[in-house]
Amino acid sequence: MRYAGLLLLVCGWMLAPAGRAQDQVFLTPEEALAEVFPKGRYVQYDTLRFTPEELEEARRALRRTEPLDSVLVVRCVYDAEGRFLGYAVITEELGKHRPITFIVGVRPDFSVEKVAVMVYRESHGGQVRLPRFLYQYRGKTLRDPIQTHRDIVNVSGATISVNSLNRGIKKVLYFVTTQYRKHPPQLTYHPN
DSSP states (O other), rough: OOTTHHHHHHHHHSOOOTOOOOEEOOOOOHHHHHHHHHHHHHEEEEEOOOOHHHHHHHHHHHHHSSSSSEEEEEEEEEOOOOOOEEEEEEEEOOOOSSSEEEEEOOOOTTTTTEEEEEEESSOOOGGGOOOOOOGTTTTTTTTSSOOOOTOOOOOOOHHHHHHHHHHHHHHHHHHHHHHTTTOOOOOOOOOO
């Protein structure tokens, strides 16, 4: 009888879903924004809403089978003098079992400034949060493939996570480029 509690604990551990991991929070939204645009001082939020037709067009252009969110919040970032630094988008992509949350900083020329993983929820593949891996996205544009074995070096044991980041970065570049190339943001903040 005294081993019943231990037996219950062991059985519970053995029957728990494989690959279950704790959420690993690395950056808050404020920290993530400072990570991708360290000189950023002012942020203007822009909420983009997409029609079903726009989402279908994006899905085809990105060659995605899964649906896309109809709303995207874009942070337009400015320095202390009011100079436009770029766009920052916090997004999520499904890893093997759970979403990976990350931020993509996009320069005014629509190339990637920096990517940072904010929350990682998988049990394996967390190496994708390391700067030496994320650095390879710097300078990528919508014209780049952003695919493993083409222009992105894979991480052993993290293939699904790498592919998730690739999809998310390509998605952010698509929406930011198509929306703001035609209509650049207007600065509403004027520094003193």
